[in-house]
Amino acid sequence: MISLSLAPTATWYLILAAVLFAIGTLGVLVRRNPLVMFMCIELMLNAVNLSFVTLARELNDINGQTIVFFVMVVAAAEVVVGLGIIVSIMRNRAVLTTDDLAELKG
Amino acid sequence: MNDISTFVGPKIEWLAISPLLTLLAGALVLLLAGSLTSHWPYRLYAITAGMTSAVAIGLSIYLWRDVTTNGPRLLIDGALALDQLALLSSIAVIVAVLLVSFITSDYLSREESDLPEIYALYLTSAVGALVMIAANDLIVLFLGLETLSLSLYLLAASNRKQTSSQEAGLKYFILGGFASAFFLYGVALTYGVTGTTRLVNLDLVLNTYIAVPRNDAILLIGIGMILVGFAFKVSLVPFQMWTPDVYQGAPTPTTGFMASVGKIAAIVALVRVFVVAFPSRSDDWGTVVLVLSGLTLVVGSVVAIVQTNIKRMLAYSSISHAGFILVGLEAASHRDSVNAGDGLIAVVVYVVLYAALVVGTFGVVTVVARDSSADATSLDAFKGLAKNQPLLGLVMTVFLLAQAGMPLTSGFVAKFGVIQSAVAVGSYQLAVIAMVCAVIAAFVYLRIMVSMWLADSPSPEKVAVPALSRIAIGVALAITLVIGFLPSLILDITSNLTQLASK
Numbered sequence: 185m186i187s188l189s190l191a192p193t194a195t196w197y198l199i200l201a202a203v204l205f206a207i208g209t210l211g212v213l214v215r216r217n218p219l220v221m222f223m224c225i226e227l228m229l230n231a232v233n234l235s236f237v238t239l240a241r242e243l244n245d246i247n248g249q250t251i252v253f254f255v256m257v258v259a260a261a262e263v264v265v266g267l268g269i270i271v272s273i274m275r276n277r278a279v280l281t282t283d284d285l286a287e288l289k290g
Numbered sequence: 291m292n293d294i295s296t297f298v299g300p301k302i303e304w305l306a307i308s309p310l311l312t313l314l315a316g317a318l319v320l321l322l323a324g325s326l327t328s329h330w331p332y333r334l335y336a337i338t339a340g341m342t343s344a345v346a347i348g349l350s351i352y353l354w355r356d357v358t359t360n361g362p363r364l365l366i367d368g369a370l371a372l373d374q375l376a377l378l379s380s381i382a383v384i385v386a387v388l389l390v391s392f393i394t395s396d397y398l399s400r401e402e403s404d405l406p407e408i409y410a411l412y413l414t415s416a417v418g419a420l421v422m423i424a425a426n427d428l429i430v431l432f433l434g435l436e437t438l439s440l441s442l443y444l445l446a447a448s449n450r451k452q453t454s455s456q457e458a459g460l461k462y463f464i465l466g467g468f469a470s471a472f473f474l475y476g477v478a479l480t481y482g483v484t485g486t487t488r489l490v491n492l493d494l495v496l497n498t499y500i501a502v503p504r505n506d507a508i509l510l511i512g513i514g515m516i517l518v519g520f521a522f523k524v525s526l527v528p529f530q531m532w533t534p535d536v537y538q539g540a541p542t543p544t545t546g547f548m549a550s551v552g553k554i555a556a557i558v559a560l561v562r563v564f565v566v567a568f569p570s571r572s573d574d575w576g577t578v579v580l581v582l583s584g585l586t587l588v589v590g591s592v593v594a595i596v597q598t599n600i601k602r603m604l605a606y607s608s609i610s611h612a613g614f615i616l617v618g619l620e621a622a623s624h625r626d627s628v629n630a631g632d633g634l635i636a637v638v639v640y641v642v643l644y645a646a647l648v649v650g651t652f653g654v655v656t657v658v659a660r661d662s663s664a665d666a667t668s669l670d671a672f673k674g675l676a677k678n679q680p681l682l683g684l685v686m687t688v689f690l691l692a693q694a695g696m697p698l699t700s701g702f703v704a705k706f707g708v709i710q711s712a713v714a715v716g717s718y719q720l721a722v723i724a725m726v727c728a729v730i731a732a733f734v735y736l737r738i739m740v741s742m743w744l745a746d747s748p749s750p751e752k753v754a755v756p757a758l759s760r761i762a763i764g765v766a767l768a769i770t771l772v773i774g775f776l777p778s779l780i781l782d783i784t785s786n787l788t789q790l791a792s793k
Contacts, residue, residue, distance in 0.1 A: 198482075205471075205475055208471070209468075212464065212468050218460060218464065221464050222464065222467070225464070225467040225468060225471055228468075228471035228472075228475070229470075229471055229474065231475070232471065232474045232475045232477075232478050235475070235478040235479075235482070236478050236481070239478065239481060239482040242482075243482075243485045245485055247486075247487070248481060251429050251481075251487070254429060254432075254433060255432075255474065258432070258433065258436045258470075261436065261440055262436070262440065262467055265440045265443055265444060265463065266443075266463055266467070268444070269443065269444070269447045269456065269459045269460050269463055270460065272447065272450060272456060273453075273456045273457075273460060276453060276456070277453075
């Protein structure tokens, strides 16, 4: 039973954020395409952004909203690095799922 | 509402953040000048990175003396902390950058791809590490973490000819991004309960205002998710699965860099967050740390035994070292005990000494592995090394004995510190597990030593040890032995480490 000491409207947004975060987590765990896994990580980050905005509004504190800009910049930087790595792998292999990448046995 | 016309920005103490700025400037110079000019001769890229690091070390030592006389303080409106904990770990990070740059230079020359990007990435990830170490705000910490991690993903994937390197980069990237998202969600929940992300303010709020039991559940979930994020970065069991693959696939000098710089930054940030911001909930997280520590020690030590690749062995050994470090953090969670401060000091001493040790070990592995293929780092590559080249074999033996915690090496000082701190606060069960695991882990190092000294080498060909690698391995060896013989050198300067910046 999830209950927060906040107004009902904010609770809905927080629950939505939690659901989005869970979908993202599940996606990273079950999907096998690196691009989709990568999109799921972005979904998780944006779920956190939604929580930050909601909480900042509830707390009447501007800091929570400025944090979102930092997170967006980090997410953008992550896209640059992640796509760079994926593209450099794609150049060597035609088809790509994480199951094909099994040279290193964990 | 704040009026924009009356807005006053925070005061920025430029001198106090100068080591960080120096490293950033060095990275920009390398990238810009490196891409505008043709290839630099005579290992100038590594020397530029080394000089930048040397300047940053000098500035950090100056700041250390300043902090010792004037006391610790917060910088930039409380975003960063300037205290001995931050400065000692910063110096360790920068020394590791310097040594690894030297080793990398020889490695890249052998691979015929000596380009400036790698050194620029070393410097930018060191900037991230310095921010993490000093961060007094969870969001600043997150930015430092991402600066460090994004550079590390690229470094892991930096060998474009080797598919295993790219696979390592992608695995590290996906799991690292996953962990960062968890960390950030934890920060969001903590912020929702307390209304602040500043570590010092978090402690104030948690000590005074909160008495609502429902909020406590959200707060504990938040703290838990922050811990999960850190556990991935520090590679604690059960969040360690990426470590062996990434350590094996990444170029060998880079692996040394990850094991030293990445570990110092993550451990020091973890300790600072939990000791400064959440001491009021130490009963809750202390238990979790105890369980994580025990699991990490056992799994790290036991699984290392069955490995056949030396980089995978060292990866599991680094997992087991992380377990030892957590023993110190667990001791620091007993805040009612007068000896809780010992735990904090033991953790920092351990991670700093381990960094020097691991850079030296991976330096030797880089030299011995003739090329970047997986076979070159199998245990067979070390067969008969000590018979062929007694000096190199002896150096590696010293590093391995130090990792095992032999007396008269820095590894003993480190392990003694954490176990002693655990005993001092009464965590006997964890101290016993740690000592048993030290014995199990010693077997792994012994296996490498037996292979080096007793087996015969398949080829009598000697490996070359280039000049810069010689210097780097020599410095790491000197730190290992000097601290081993004179532990007071590091124990004296760390005695006031528990005075953390609070205002």
